[in-house]
Amino acid sequence: MLKEFCAENFTDIPAAIAKGVKRIELCDNLTVGGTTPSAGVIENAISYAHDHGAQIMTIIRPRGGNFVYNDYELKIMETDLVEAKKFGTDGVVIGCLTEDGWLDEEALEVLIDRAVGLQITFHMAFDAMPTEMQYEAIDWLAERGVDRILTHGGPAGTPISDNYQHLRELISYANGRLMILPGGGVNFENADEVAEMLGVTEVHGTRIVDI
Template sequence: MTAPLLEIAANSLASALAAQEGGADRIELCENLGEGGTTPSHGTLSMVRDKLRIPVYALIRPRGGDFLYDEVELETMRRDIEHCVRLGCDGVVIGALDADGDVDADACRVLMAAAGGLGATFHRAFDAARDRAQALQDIVALGCERVLTSGGANDASTGAASIADAVRSGAGRIRVMAGAGITVDNVREIAARSEAQEFHASARSLRRSAMRHRQQGLSGLEPDRMQTDAAVVRALVERLRGL
């Protein structure tokens, strides 16, 4: 059996470097994790690609909210993917649904074509699909190498049985990566119950600002921030490797 793989959702260059330092196998580079993640900026992508040795997958998502995209949003995503190709990213993370909650195969084929030879992960739009069993077959048909899922639940622990169903259904055709709410305390239990071999976590802790002046009462402008913590990544790796 291959060793479990850990992917870290990194929302900045600092988080990406911490993920690498902690022993992560791959990062998903994104912004706005509070909204489920959006496409990172050119500067962030470029700096991360220059400084990381581990594989870098870029999240391609123009906004938070649903996964139903209009023509302008689809063209934005296509151009973002072409940008990732030029920068030398290892892969992209995509996903789109139609208004009925099915995989939007036409939209996804446009994105896959833009990606060319890059790897492709189908993100948690899968969890929002009307029929996940059918969605998995559609994602396999698109040629995605993996799908990220919480098993249709709020977190991977709750959805572990459904993740295991997807692992068995996709065996030999697509990799199933468990994600959402994965921590040092629950990763081994999730791994055992889900039967997954790939895991997705943010491994963040509170990063205290160096600001001496702290303006009070500015909601949304608090100086402290959440950032990937190399020590947490290292602990996750140790727990997974100890299986």
């Protein structure tokens, strides 16, 4: 099982890798759900991770709050993505929505185009979508080569076990076209149970290993 560690800046990355973590989502400001870290953090985290056999997925998110971005914010995201790619990031973590809760197709197509050659995760903006739109969103993202969707399967703050049924439905619908990556309330104490209950081989969390 692959345990993806959600890191706030560089601080805990060495300890997480020492505990066996092979993939890291690199963020700043986890109190607002994660924003793009500084160039220095990205560069040094990638260098350290690659020296120690781990991958870095850099979040590209200009601010906390909702996932509806204006043109200036989208240009910021595009620039940050290109810079992270120059530093050698293994992948990026993105998510953009429209006011009505659907995928911001135009924005995502630009970012996906810039991310050619990288892994792409669609982050928990997915959980802000109306449930009935999520299945069509899986189709759209899978068709454009997105590798995984990070989702809690329900409202933030609910125990992930409350969301097993919906997560199973998403996993079944995705049918291997992309990975449904459970996160939010997954930690080193329940990761094995979550993976077993959902039949997944990857889990995500800020406490996915005991450090």
